[in-house]
Amino acid sequence: MTQTLSSGHPTTDLPEIPPDVTPERYAEILRALSQASVDRHFDAFVDIDWDHPDFQVRPDDPRWVLPADVDPLGAHPWYQAQSLERQIAIGQWRQANILKVGLQFENILIRGIMQYVFTLPNGSPEFRYLTHEATEECHHTQMFQETVNRIGAPVEGMPWLMRRMAGVLAWAGSAVPYAFFIGVLAGEEPIDHTQKGILRSRTDLPPILSRVMEIHVAEEARHISFAHHYIRRNAPGLGRVEKLVISAVFPLIMRGLCDVIMKPPASFRREFGIPRSVMKDVYWRSPESRVRLQDLFGDVRMLADQARLRGNPLARLMWRLCRIDGRPSRYRSEPPVAFTRG
Ligand SMILES: [Fe+2]
Numbered sequence: 001m002t003q004t005l006s007s008g009h010p011t012t013d014l015p016e017i018p019p020d021v022t023p024e025r026y027a028e029i030l031r032a033l034s035q036a037s038v039d040r041h042f043d044a045f046v047d048i049d050w051d052h053p054d055f056q057v058r059p060d061d062p063r064w065v066l067p068a069d070v071d072p073l074g075a076h077p078w079y080q081a082q083s084l085e086r087q088i089a090i091g092q093w094r095q096a097n098i099l100k101v102g103l104q105f106e107n108i109l110i111r112g113i114m115q116y117v118f119t120l121p122n123g124s125p126e127f128r129y130l131t132h133e134a135t136e137e138c139h140h141t142q143m144f145q146e147t148v149n150r151i152g153a154p155v156e157g158m159p160w161l162m163r164r165m166a167g168v169l170a171w172a173g174s175a176v177p178y179a180f181f182i183g184v185l186a187g188e189e190p191i192d193h194t195q196k197g198i199l200r201s202r203t204d205l206p207p208i209l210s211r212v213m214e215i216h217v218a219e220e221a222r223h224i225s226f227a228h229h230y231i232r233r234n235a236p237g238l239g240r241v242e243k244l245v246i247s248a249v250f251p252l253i254m255r256g257l258c259d260v261i262m263k264p265p266a267s268f269r270r271e272f273g274i275p276r277s278v279m280k281d282v283y284w285r286s287p288e289s290r291v292r293l294q295d296l297f298g299d300v301r302m303l304a305d306q307a308r309l310r311g312n313p314l315a316r317l318m319w320r321l322c323r324i325d326g327r328p329s330r331y332r333s334e335p336p337v338a339f340t341r342g
């Protein structure tokens with residue numbers, strides 16, 4: 001059970017769950033995940049040296065320019081034609097907004113987890129593991145908010161409607177836990193995939209950003225592992241109609257939350273005078289951006305196949321309509337083709 005930060009490239013050596021897992025085996029896996037949380041965890045105000053001079057956010061630091069190989073806006077000719085000063089300002093605003101959406105999402109997740117664990121019986125192994133997860137998410141919201149504060153951009157994060165719906169979404173944790181954990185994964189996978197891509201690209205990042213991402217990727221491996229286990233384990237217990245509905249809604253939840261996280265809000269476009277056509281290209285009209293969108297969900301397609309939630313015609317149609325169909329990963333965190341070539 002290792003999450004290594006020393007190289008800056010975290011590993012995800014976590015147990016995989018076979019489809020016909022017994023309750024004993026499931027409990028064992030959750031105990032292993034819980035122990036991993038005890039052995040390797042981070043505190044936002046112990047493990048990050050906020051006052052180190054390298055961690056200061058400066059308006060003339062070119063490391064805030066969006067990396068062209070992993071950020072779709074960073075790769076766009078319009079962005080590359082801007083002055084360096086403006087590229088930095090746009091980069092800082094964009095990173096701040098991603099962190100803000102991330103911490104709002106995690107806030108909903110923590111509330112939903114609390115709703116869910118409140119319903120669990122004595123002796124449930126999920127109680128301990130999920131409480132570890134919520135603890136870690138609290139630290140993530142602190143480190144993300146601290147970074148947003150230091151960047152200083154006036155970002156609001158999620159769209160207005162989503163912020164208003166936060167309480168209802170958290171309630172899904174106890175009302176419809178299966179759909180809730182699909183939503184958890186829908187938030188975690190795009191952020192994790194993007195952060196891993198940035199860390200793998202070996203781009204020279206601002207240290208404040210790379211430190212926060214390294215910590216996040218390391219702990220998120222456990223969270224994503226649990227969500228995969230939960231979804232796979234409970235799929236056989238769904239009724240026939242419920243399974244059909246879930247299989248159709250699964251890609252919708254993935255794509256919907258992905259857009260909330262990945263697409264900057266209208267205020268971003270107005271603030272920097274970004275042409276609408278650029279935003280459309282980047283999210284997700286151009287062929288390259290379509291590929292990026294599909295790449296985000298390789299692991300999720302693998303999971304949906306394992307849970308037998310992608311095989312029926314309606315599900316297949318929905319994955320296609322949401323434009324996130326394609327080849328499933330062969331194993332978790334398999335790098336997309338672009339990385340395996342390099
Ligand atoms: Fe997190």
Ligand SMILES: [Fe+2]
Binds near residue numbers: 137220224
């Ligand atoms: Fe998480």
